[in-house]
Amino acid sequence: MSATLAVRGLSVFYGQMQALHGVDIDVPKGQITALLGANGAGKTTLLRTISGLNTPRSGSVRIDETELVGKPAHEVVSAGISQSPEGRQVFPNLTVRENLQLGAWIRKDKDGVRADMDRVVGLWPRLGERLAQRAGTLSGGEQQMLAIGRAMMSRPRILLLDEPSLGLAPVIVAGIFETIQAVNQEGTTVLLVEQNAHLALKIAHWGYVLETGAIQKRAPAAELLDDDAIRAAYLGG
Amino acid sequence: MRQGALAYGILALLLAAVWGIELFLVPWTDPYLTDIVIRVGINLLAVMGLALVLGFTGQFSLGHAGFMAVGAYAAAASTLYAGVPPVGGIVVGGLVAALAGFGVGLPTLRLSGDYLAVVTLGFNGIIIVLIQNSPALGGAQGLTGLPVATTFGLTFTCVVLGGLFIRNLLVSPLGRVFEAVRDNEIATRSLGIDTTRAKVLAFVVGAFWAGVSGALIAYYRSSIFPSQFQFDRSIEQVAMVVLGGTGSLSGPLIAATILSALPEVLRPVAQYRMVIYSIVLIAMMILRPTGLLGNHELSDVLKRLWQKRPGARSTAA
Amino acid sequence: MTLLLQQLLNGFSLGAIYALIALGYTMVYGTLQLINFAHGEVYMMGAFAALYLAKVSGVADNPTIPGAIVVMLGAMAFCAVLGMTIERVAYRPLRNSSRLNMLITAIGVSLLLQNLGLLMFGALQDFPSLLPEARWTVSGVMVRSNDLVIFGVTATLMVVLTWIVERTQLGRAMRAVSHSRDAAALMGIPADRIVVATFAIGSVLAGAAAVLVAMDKHTIRPDMGMTFGLKAFVAAVLGGIGSVPGAVAGGLLLGLAETLVSGYVSSTFRDAIAFLLLILILLYKPSGLFGKHVPEKV
Numbered sequence: 119m120s121a122t123l124a125v126r127g128l129s130v131f132y133g134q135m136q137a138l139h140g141v142d143i144d145v146p147k148g149q150i151t152a153l154l155g156a157n158g159a160g161k162t163t164l165l166r167t168i169s170g171l172n173t174p175r176s177g178s179v180r181i182d183e184t185e186l187v188g189k190p191a192h193e194v195v196s197a198g199i200s201q202s203p204e205g206r207q208v209f210p211n212l213t214v215r216e217n218l219q220l221g222a223w224i225r226k227d228k229d230g231v232r233a234d235m236d237r238v239v240g241l242w243p244r245l246g247e248r249l250a251q252r253a254g255t256l257s258g259g260e261q262q263m264l265a266i267g268r269a270m271m272s273r274p275r276i277l278l279l280d281e282p283s284l285g286l287a288p289v290i291v292a293g294i295f296e297t298i299q300a301v302n303q304e305g306t307t308v309l310l311v312e313q314n315a316h317l318a319l320k321i322a323h324w325g326y327v328l329e330t331g332a333i334q335k336r337a338p339a340a341e342l343l344d345d346d347a348i349r350a351a352y353l354g355g
Numbered sequence: 356m357r358q359g360a361l362a363y364g365i366l367a368l369l370l371a372a373v374w375g376i377e378l379f380l381v382p383w384t385d386p387y388l389t390d391i392v393i394r395v396g397i398n399l400l401a402v403m404g405l406a407l408v409l410g411f412t413g414q415f416s417l418g419h420a421g422f423m424a425v426g427a428y429a430a431a432a433s434t435l436y437a438g439v440p441p442v443g444g445i446v447v448g449g450l451v452a453a454l455a456g457f458g459v460g461l462p463t464l465r466l467s468g469d470y471l472a473v474v475t476l477g478f479n480g481i482i483i484v485l486i487q488n489s490p491a492l493g494g495a496q497g498l499t500g501l502p503v504a505t506t507f508g509l510t511f512t513c514v515v516l517g518g519l520f521i522r523n524l525l526v527s528p529l530g531r532v533f534e535a536v537r538d539n540e541i542a543t544r545s546l547g548i549d550t551t552r553a554k555v556l557a558f559v560v561g562a563f564w565a566g567v568s569g570a571l572i573a574y575y576r577s578s579i580f581p582s583q584f585q586f587d588r589s590i591e592q593v594a595m596v597v598l599g600g601t602g603s604l605s606g607p608l609i610a611a612t613i614l615s616a617l618p619e620v621l622r623p624v625a626q627y628r629m630v631i632y633s634i635v636l637i638a639m640m641i642l643r644p645t646g647l648l649g650n651h652e653l654s655d656v657l658k659r660l661w662q663k664r665p666g667a668r669s670t671a672a
Numbered sequence: 673m674t675l676l677l678q679q680l681l682n683g684f685s686l687g688a689i690y691a692l693i694a695l696g697y698t699m700v701y702g703t704l705q706l707i708n709f710a711h712g713e714v715y716m717m718g719a720f721a722a723l724y725l726a727k728v729s730g731v732a733d734n735p736t737i738p739g740a741i742v743v744m745l746g747a748m749a750f751c752a753v754l755g756m757t758i759e760r761v762a763y764r765p766l767r768n769s770s771r772l773n774m775l776i777t778a779i780g781v782s783l784l785l786q787n788l789g790l791l792m793f794g795a796l797q798d799f800p801s802l803l804p805e806a807r808w809t810v811s812g813v814m815v816r817s818n819d820l821v822i823f824g825v826t827a828t829l830m831v832v833l834t835w836i837v838e839r840t841q842l843g844r845a846m847r848a849v850s851h852s853r854d855a856a857a858l859m860g861i862p863a864d865r866i867v868v869a870t871f872a873i874g875s876v877l878a879g880a881a882a883v884l885v886a887m888d889k890h891t892i893r894p895d896m897g898m899t900f901g902l903k904a905f906v907a908a909v910l911g912g913i914g915s916v917p918g919a920v921a922g923g924l925l926l927g928l929a930e931t932l933v934s935g936y937v938s939s940t941f942r943d944a945i946a947f948l949l950l951i952l953i954l955l956y957k958p959s960g961l962f963g964k965h966v967p968e969k970v
Contacts, residue, residue: 171854195860207855209848216844223845224860272860415775462955469707470954472775473905477947480899488940586898590783597776629787636780641765644773 120307121182121198121275122147123168128177130160130167137163139332140177143309144324145276150298150308152322152339154315154352160331161311162204165278168309169201170194181276196224200274204281206265210254214245217253217264221271231271238267241297259290266294266301276307283314295321315352319343327352362523369515377508389507393575395615396510400517400568402595402611403604404561407521409593410601410646411530412557413537415468418459418475419565419592421482424584426452426566427573428486431498434573441504445513445570452566453559460558465551479586486581497580498573505575513571517564522604524560533557534602587629594632597639602650609653610646674812679935680928685819687927688826692881693904694911694919695833696755696874702850702914703863703870705771709778710758712901713785714751714875718882719892720793722747723800732800740802740887744825748879755875756868764864782898789894796893799886818888829880830920836873837916846870850914903946910953912960921961 123145130138138160145151155161166172168179170191179186186194200221208217218238222231239246242263248256253264262282269277279298283291291314299321302308312318319325322339327348335342342348381389405419426448433439433447455478463474487495524530532553535543544550573579595614600606618625639646648656693715700708725746726732731739762781766774806817837843848856849866856863885900886892907926911918926946934942953960 169858171857190862191854191857192860192862195858201858203855203858207852207858209851209855211851212844212847216847219841220844220848220856220859220861223841268859413770413772415772417779462951466954466958468772469705469775470909472707472779473902473909474947474950474954476902477906477950480902481944481947484940484943590779593776593779601772626791629783630791633780633782633784633787637762637777637784640769640773640777640780641762644766644769 120147120305123199123276123307123309124178124180125164125168126178126180128164128167128174128179130163130172130174137331138167138174139330141328141331141333143326143333145307145309146324147307148302148305149323150302150310150321151324151326152315152318153309153311153326153328154313154318154342154348155328156352157313158330159328161328162280163331164328165201165203165280165309165311168194168278169199195272195274198275199278200269200272200276201278202262202265202269202280202282205284206258206261208253208256208261208264208268210252212253213250214253214256214264215249217268218271221268224272230273234271234273238270241300242267259286259294262286262290262294263297266297270301270306274306276309277301278309278311280311281313282310283312283317291317313352315348316343362519366515366519369519370512373511373515374508376511377506381507391616391619393505393507393510395612396507396514397505397568397571397575398592398595398611398615399514399608400510400571401565402592402599402607403514403517403521404564404568405592406596406599406604406607407524407533408557408561409596410599410603410607411525411537412533412554413468413540413601414464414554414558415472415593416475416558416561416589417472417586417593418477418479418482418589419561420584420586420588421475421479422452422456422562422565423569423572423588424479424482424486424581425455425562426569427579427584428492428498428569429566430570431501431573431579432492434501435498441502441570441574442509444574445509445567448570448573449563449566452569453563455566456559456562457555460555460562464554464558476586476589479584479589483581483585495581497578499578501573501577501579503574503577505571509574510571513567517567518604518608521560521564525604529553529556537602590629591632594636597636597646600646600648600650602645603648603652605653606646606648606651609648675935677813679931681813681815681819683928683931684924685822685927686931687907687924688822689881689885689923690904690907690926691920691923692826692829692877692884693901694908694923695916696878697901697905698908698911698913698915698919699846699870699874701908703846703867704763704774706763706774706778707905708871708874709775709901710762710781710785711755711874711878712897712904713782713789714755714758714897715878715882715901716789716892716894716897717754717785718747718751718875718879719799719886719896720789720797720894721750721879722802722883722886723797723892726800726802731802735801735803737803743802744880744883747883748876751875751879751882752872755871755878759868759871764867767864786894786898793894796891799890799892801890802883802887818884822884822888825880825884829877833873833877833916842866842869899943906946906950909950909960912962915960915962918960918962925961 125141125143128138128141141164153161163172167174170189174187181197181199184197186197218235225231244260245263245267256264266282282294295317298308310318310322319339319342325337325339325342326333327335401419401423408414408416429451430444430448434444439447459474459478463471486492492498532548536550536553540550595611596607599610618628696711697708700706722743725743729742731743758781762777766777808815845861845866848861849863853863903926907922908919910925911922929949930942930945933945
């Protein structure tokens with residue numbers, strides 16, 4: 119169920135502009151790794167590149183021993199990486215059930231898919247009540263739950279989450295983070311991108327700080343929580 | 356030297372050259388050759404308008420021949436029914452076609468470019484149907500009895516005026532707006548520029564010169580027929596612009612010259628003409644989507660060949 | 673009253689055909705934001721494929737229901753292969769270039785097929801009856817067996833299509849890809865294969881429409897897809913481009929409008945109706961009758 123993700127020397131360009139400068143990241147098996155950074159630091163670019171939506175100019179992305187660079191995005195999912203993208207990106211005209219069914223696109227085991235759908239509904243009963251509703255009619259929090267649940271439907275070995283707290287009320291965010299932790303404890307490796315550093319570090323084992331496309335710091339999450347410089351920059355003092 | 360004076364100097368020089376040729380060369384030239392040259396000139400006028408619309412502004416008009424039809428029939432009607440002399444008829448043809456361009460362009464150009472392709476294509480078809488069903492315009496049998504006035508001199512006077520007009524438009528600040536609309540319309544709009552107005556303007560100017568081109572056809576053989584302005588003529592003009600280079604004025608004009616003269620040379624393969632055009636269009640889009648000259652002008656290319664080093668003008672678009 | 677009923681019947685019959693072709697435009701537009709100008713020519717080629725099949729199989733000389741079904745299925749299969757080939761050869765290399773370039777390519781493919789058709793088949797050919805034909809007069813209205821065949825085949829195909837789009841994983845993926853190719857790729861959905869499937873399904877419907885029209889009109893021409901295809905595209909825009917029920921509604925509406933105008937006003941303006949409707953809808957409701965968004969995506 120779980121795997122290690124290793125990013126080495128990843129450089130990504132948008133035209134002439136370099137968005138990532140030789141980024142190295144390790145996401146250890148079974149743990150939650152938090153990636154912190156300001157807007158525009160390159161967090162989303164990193165996740166998009168891991169998922170194969172962007173092509174790096176150089177560097178490698180490995181899940182266990184399998185190289186992912188060069189694989190099209192849809193094959194990265196088969197390799198065991200699933201992403202809940204920035205801005206949630208649920209399919210608004212499809213129902214909640216259909217969104218979840220598409221999350222299981224790569225799978226052929228109907229019974230397993232049904233069981234996993236029950237599992238997602240068990241985590242978020244509110245989705246269960248709205249299975250036949252179009253995803254576009256859900257609230258922001260519900261859409262975020264759906265986006266994460268949908269990403270879980272492929273039974274990923276590594277789950278990438280891009281800003282799950284974005285634009286949501288604190289109560290809802292707390293619930294979502296609890297669920298992320300629960301999913302991790304069931305054995306899924308998680309790479310969590312967040313601007314809300316405090317929340318992210320609280321559930322994470324490791325933390326990275328990304329600034330203008332380069333890793334500035336890597337440390338155990340607890341250590342980053344106590345780091346004065348990090349507190350000043352990302353935790354509001 | 357001042358820009359304005361230079362431009363008038365060039366204009367005077369070119370017109371003098373055109374009329375010099377008309378007076379001293381044409382009378383001693385094989386009429387068959389003159390005929391080809393005049394027909395090339397008429398195509399040049401239509402194509403330079405389309406180069407502005409399609410090449411520079413990025414709006415896919417598929418009914419340019421429809422505007423030629425409007426110009427041709429407006430000119431012919433003004434002469435037959437109101438006694439307007441040919442030179443006035445040419446102006447009438449251009450203006451009426453420009454008006455038609457405004458009517459077609461205004462509702463359509465607000466939307467994404469795809470709709471323009473369909474509407475202009477439909478416009479081309481409707482115009483032909485309307486003319487064919489209009490007894491006053493001669494129906495399918497066409498209009499006859501027009502005065503013959505389209506000479507080498509008149510045609511190329513229009514070509515020179517049209518060419519300089521469009522060139523000046525392109526080097527003006529408005530020209531930058533046209534290209535910005537083509538390259539990224541949303542970004543251009545976010546700068547507070549009224550992109551619809553720019554597109555409509557380009558479209559109206561393009562239609563005007565298509566109308567002039569049609570009027571010249573009306574006064575060339577003393578008769579016109581709806582079948583001269585069918586859809587395949589519009590396609591041919593699109594092929595010329597795409598082939599010559601989107602974002603170039605001289606490129607499409609070169610392509611128009613070659614492609615208008617080619618059928619005369621290659622009579623035996625005339626039936627394959629449209630097949631060849633379509634293959635060339637597809638291959639061009641896949642292999643070299645910017646056309647032969649890309650966004651360069653002939654003068655850039657010559658300059659670069661002369662200097663034998665690259666970078667005469669930036670290719671970044 | 674009888675005349676009106678007759679016009680309505682004819683209008684629905686024509687509209688059903690428009691709807692079948694409009695579906696191909698709307699589905700491809702939904703996934704690629706491309707007006708597939710060549711779709712009308714796929715339809716035309718389907719008619720000539722059916723003619724060839726009817727001659728070779730002997731159905732042309734001995735019209736039977738199974739024979740007609742074989743010819744129709746053959747034409748549909750041929751169109752599917754043709755549609756997928758066009759996508760692979762002409763459109764896929766341009767997946768990342770500008771929409772203008774894709775549009776020009778689509779026009780190029782359309783012209784190529786039309787002119788190849790002209791070279792290969794000549795200006796027009798007769799099309800045989802694939803089925804024994806009959807006509808009845810029901811309280812003054814003439815009902816032809818061909819109308820019933822058109823309604824039956826169209827309704828069947830609509831049901832199958834709706835089932836695919838609404839109830840299968842492929843249909844869900846098609847809707848997902850048309851919303852966002854990136855988001856779909858994150859589900860592991862190979863967008864290119866979904867696009868191919870979209871072309872195949874749209875072309876199959878065009879193939880069926882071609883056989884229905886050919887059986888009805890008894891002549892087929894290399895330029896039959898040009899105007900007819902464009903009108904079907906207009907029908908798709910009327911209903912709201914990208915919307916499957918919209919394409920059906922738009923097709924029926926256009927069919928009715930055309931027959932009513934040629935019945936009560938003048939048949940010469942029949943071909944102008946579609947484009948007048950298009951300009952009106954672009955002016956007043958650019959998203960179409962069933963559309964949700966203004967059709968402006970860049």
